[in-house]
Amino acid sequence: MVGALLLPASHPGSLCGVIFFNNVGTLHMCIHGAIGLGATLVHMGRITTGAYQIDTSIGVVTLTLHSDHRVSIENIPSHRYARQVAVDVPGYGNVTGDVAWGGNWFFLINEQGPTVDRNGIHKLIQFSSAVKAALSAQGITGDNGMEIDHVECFGPPTDATLADSKNFVLCPGNAFDRSPCGTGTSAKLACLHAEGKLSPGQTWRQAGIVDSVFEGSVRPHGNNQVIPTITGRAWITGESTFHFSEDDPFAYGFPSFC
Numbered sequence: 710m711v712g713a714l715l716l717p718a719s720h721p722g723s724l725c726g727v728i729f730f731n732n733v734g735t736l737h738m739c740i741h742g743a744i745g746l747g748a749t750l751v752h753m754g755r756i757t758t759g760a761y762q763i764d765t766s767i768g769v770v771t772l773t774l775h776s777d778h779r780v781s782i783e784n785i786p787s788h789r790y791a792r793q794v795a796v797d798v799p800g801y802g803n804v805t806g807d808v809a810w811g812g813n814w815f816f817l818i819n820e821q822g823p824t825v826d827r828n829g830i831h832k833l834i835q836f837s838s839a840v841k842a843a844l845s846a847q848g849i850t851g852d853n854g855m856e857i858d859h860v861e862c863f864g865p866p867t868d869a870t871l872a873d874s875k876n877f878v879l880c881p882g883n884a885f886d887r888s889p890c891g892t893g894t895s896a897k898l899a900c901l902h903a904e905g906k907l908s909p910g911q912t913w914r915q916a917g918i919v920d921s922v923f924e925g926s927v928r929p930h931g932n933n934q935v936i937p938t939i940t941g942r943a944w945i946t947g948e949s950t951f952h953f954s955e956d957d958p959f960a961y962g963f964p965s966f967c
Contacts (some may be wrong), residue, residue, distance in 0.1 A: 713739070719764050722762050723762040724755070724772075725763060725764070726763070727743070727746055731884060735766070738811075739812075739892065740890075740895065741890065741923075741943075743782045744939075746763070747774055748780065748944060748945060749945065758774050767812060771783040778942065782938065782940075784891070784892070784895045784937045784938070786936060787895045787896060787899040787927075788810055788932075789808070789896075789933075790810060794816075796849055806818040806840075808851060809896035809897075811892040811893060811894070811895030811937065812891075814859065815857065815861050816840060816841070816857050816859070817861045817863065817896060817897060817900060820863065822836040822837075825875050825877050826864075830885065833862060838860075841860050861877070861897070862876060863876050864876075867916065868920075875920070876897075876918070885918065889921060890917065894925045894937070897915065898913055898925050899934075910926055910927075923939050924940045
């Protein structure tokens with residue numbers, strides 16, 4: 710589960726700002742969270758069908774609400790940083806993957822490790838956690854030494870008529886993404902484009918671990934970068950009101966003693 714803190718806009722022409730966070734801290738970007746933000750803004754009566762600029766911590770993205778209630782997010786520039794990087798993973802041996810930026814740093818693994826299937830989530834968490842730890846231990850990073858904090862495993866789709874690929878994404882905090890992961894799909898699209906396997910405007914259908922599907926495409930951005938656009942759906946499930954009393958010593962949480 711990802712939270713989105715709605716803020717006033719900081720750029721001219723933007724509708725609002727947003728900070729995404731999960732169980733351990735803030736995220737650079739979250740596209741499934743931005744799709745949820747779109748559904749929430751509709752629920753709040755703040756947007757109707759059309760395109761809107763949204764300020765995020767890594768730049769301005771464009772949120773488009775379609776007439777069928779789907780939401781598209783035109784992401785920030787994405788790119789493949791390194792191709793087929795080998796990492797020695799204790800208990801699993803040599804694993805290879807691409808390092809790519811799609812709004813977060815990803816290590817993308819194709820058909821290695823446990824089968825990408827919802828019945829094997831525990832095994833996928835163990836494998837991906839081991840890969841993430843090995844990347845850190847062996848000094849494998851993104852650009853400027855940035856931590857690779859997402860591991861994305863790919864396998865064949867459950868139904869090839871509905872998706873081109875199926876993924877499992879381990880996020881910071883060892884939580885996995887129920888959605889196909891929008892920033893992870895952006896990273897995947899950047900890798901596919903770099904390999905010459907995805908043309909500008911061509912649709913890639915990425916299924917997640919529970920077989921929900923995001924549609925993605927790219928347009929070139931120069932310097933081996935692309936601008937991905939990811940489309941999906943989100944639904945409102947409830948509303949909550951939180952109260953913070955000034956005399957409550959634990960109103961803003963407490964330190965962990967675990």
